[in-house]
Amino acid sequence: MRGFVLALCGVVLLAGCGSRRDAAPATTTTLAETPVVTTRKPSRPAAPDLPTRHRAAAVQVTVVDGDTNTRIRGARVTIGRRARRSNAKGIARVKLAHRAALVTVAAKPGYTARSVRLSFRTHPKSTIRIYRRSLQWAMYGADPARSQSQAGLRVRPPFRVIWSRGLGTLIEFPAVVQDGVAYIANAKGTVRALDMRNGRVIWRHDTPHGKMAASPAVWGDQVIAHGMDGHIWVLRRSDGKLLWHYTVGSPVESSPVIVRGADVFGAWNGTITALDLRTHEVRWQRGGGGCKITSSAALSGSTLYIGDYCSRLLALNARSGALRWSRS
Numbered sequence: 001m002r003g004f005v006l007a008l009c010g011v012v013l014l015a016g017c018g019s020r021r022d023a024a025p026a027t028t029t030t031l032a033e034t035p036v037v038t039t040r041k042p043s044r045p046a047a048p049d050l051p052t053r054h055r056a057a058a059v060q061v062t063v064v065d066g067d068t069n070t071r072i073r074g075a076r077v078t079i080g081r082r083a084r085r086s087n088a089k090g091i092a093r094v095k096l097a098h099r100a101a102l103v104t105v106a107a108k109p110g111y112t113a114r115s116v117r118l119s120f121r122t123h124p125k126s127t128i129r130i131y132r133r134s135l136q137w138a139m140y141g142a143d144p145a146r147s148q149s150q151a152g153l154r155v156r157p158p159f160r161v162i163w164s165r166g167l168g169t170l171i172e173f174p175a176v177v178q179d180g181v182a183y184i185a186n187a188k189g190t191v192r193a194l195d196m197r198n199g200r201v202i203w204r205h206d207t208p209h210g211k212m213a214a215s216p217a218v219w220g221d222q223v224i225a226h227g228m229d230g231h232i233w234v235l236r237r238s239d240g241k242l243l244w245h246y247t248v249g250s251p252v253e254s255s256p257v258i259v260r261g262a263d264v265f266g267a268w269n270g271t272i273t274a275l276d277l278r279t280h281e282v283r284w285q286r287g288g289g290g291c292k293i294t295s296s297a298a299l300s301g302s303t304l305y306i307g308d309y310c311s312r313l314l315a316l317n318a319r320s321g322a323l324r325w326s327r328s
Helices: 002-021
Strands: 059-065 076-079 080-084 091-096 102-109 113-117 125-132 176-178 180-183 190-195 203-204 217-220 224-228 232-234 242-247 257-259 262-266 271-278 284-286 298-302 303-307 313-316 324-326
Touching: 002 217, 059 113, 080 091, 113 125, 113 298, 190 224, 190 232, 217 257, 242 324, 257 298
Parallel strands: 059 125
Antiparallel strands: 059 091, 076 080, 076 102, 102 113, 176 180, 180 190, 190 203, 217 224, 224 232, 232 242, 257 262, 262 271, 271 284, 298 303, 303 313, 313 324
16 A cells, blocks of 8 residues: 555656646746836926016107207107107107107197107107298298298308209299298199208199199198199199199189188289188189289288289288279
8 A cells, every 4th residue: 555655656746747848838927017106295386477577768859940950949749648848958858668660749839740750669869850830931922921031030141052953844933831841833834842951852743734833832731833724723732632623714823822711813814813722612703804913912911912914003802802992
């Protein structure tokens, strides 16, 4: 019995050895790595962005009288909602949120306010010229009285040529000047606006088959020109565009005189007309007895004076055109 047990154990051992030899190759299994979790302290929330404070940028505007070339003290300079007065040197310093191209207005009592767009980004120091109303030469002879002078302008010889510009043909009557711009007409019926500082042509207006032998006149934003073609031409002052015209039916060589908003002139057919520039209607008209008129009317008080080819001087009521007296 003991021998049988020992033999059985040997068989079991042999079987175990045999099974090890015939076993399938071992399979390698890769296990997923357990992630390492790092515990961090919670970060503080980022502080909100605060608005950046921009330092106001100061710009400098110098205000100059365009006729006398002197600096103006006490002019009000307005840029957007900000305004300052010019100092004794004519300089106004205005603080802006940022420098850009902005509309700038310069004004002072007695002067025509001027509005221009200034590029403060490239020119933080700029100049504006404004013009005193009492020094303008808006019609032939400077004013309705044809005084031919401005007491506030001191012009003395010797004189020198600053610039010159040819206008292509005969010029019978001189230019008129308003706010640094000269307006002039020639024998071909062309009206030009010229920059008084350098002679640059700002605009020109050609009338069809026109001819002009008179000075134009400036009234507000309009330029009034009389034509030998028998028309009154009313142009926009800023660009020369035709606004309207009136047909007289006879050559007009008389330069305009503006009286209470009416253009008063004589014509070759002997008529004297007051043309309302607001309504475009004739306010009054009177015949001159068939005597040709080429002269320009002048105003003194409430009386208009004009001469004709019958050697007469006529004195008319400026409001109604009624004859007050005549002399020859």
